[in-house]
Amino acid sequence: MSGARATATPRLGPQRPPGPPLPAAGPAWSADPYADALRAGRGPLFLRRTDGWLLPLDVERWCAEPDPADLEVLARCEGTVLDVGCGPGRLVAALGGRALGVDVSEAAVAQTVRRGGRALRASVFDPLPGTGRWDTALLMDGNVGIGGDPHALLARLARLLTADGLLLVETAPYPDVDERLTVQLTAPHGTPGAPFPWARLGTPALLHHAHASGWRVRDRWASHTRTFVALRPPRHAP
Known part of the structure; x- marks a missing residue:
């Protein structure tokens, strides 16, 4: 890929001193509706808010090959x-x-390995290999919502990346979106998964949180109806 640096994959080893306690991973994304959809390679699958509102999840795109926006x-x-x-x-x-x-x-980790990739079953808030030595981190497909606390997620990623690392974030395609939610994974005629916290951020909301945390904006763009932001970590990451 263009822009790649000739660096070695981070290995397990000494890590930076731990910061404040971080949100723990919940079991929600291991619930049956999500696993079943990934194994089938298709939906319908939704995030269901407590008031009954449904957000469709694009399982077919996730299970396909990278599209032009991904590339x-x-x-x-x-x-x-x-x-x-x-x-x-x-x-x-x-x-x-x-x-x-x-x-x-x-199920997601198993699918990744079957496709020839390397994957670890863990939360981003768990101890991870290569802490402080990753050159790039990706938050695609709405994953800026992980944990329901954008500030905590950005702080965690600042600790995972190198001082001049790169964070590539896919934002919600609606500029005014800035939500903290409790949601469940659900499919038609199935049992919903356990409730868990989530967030939805359009580009302006992400930039607001990034600026407040000291992140530096490198770029923002739209591609095939999807929107993205590239960020550099704070100068003095925790």
Whole structure:
């Protein structure tokens, strides 16, 4: 991919001193509706808000090969890449050995490995290999919502990346979206998964949180109805 640096994949080893306690991973994304959809390669699958509102999830795109918008993101990746919430691994597999996927879903990790990628079943808030040594991190497919606390997620990623690392974020395609939610994964005629916190951020909301945390904006763009932001970590990451 263009822009790649000749760096080695981070290995297990000494890590930076731990910061404040971080949100723990929940079991929600390992619930049956999500696993069943990934195994089938298709939906329908939804995030269901407590008031009954449904957000469709694009399982078919996640399980397909990278599309043109994905390829543009992959071309921007630098060096070693941590794909946070990698799902079934289309991006990890495309990046090859310089990438590691992280996902709390056993089914997602298994799909990633079957596609030839490397993946670890864990939350981004768990101890991870290569802390402080990843060149690029990805938050695609709405994963900026992980944990329901954008500030905590950005702080965690600042600790995972190198001082001059790169964070590539896919934002909600609606500029005014800035929501903290409690949601469940659900499919028609199925039992919903356990409730968990989530967030939805359009580009303005993400930029607001990024600026407040000291992140530096490198770029923002739209591709095939999807919207993205590239960020550099704070100068003095925790």
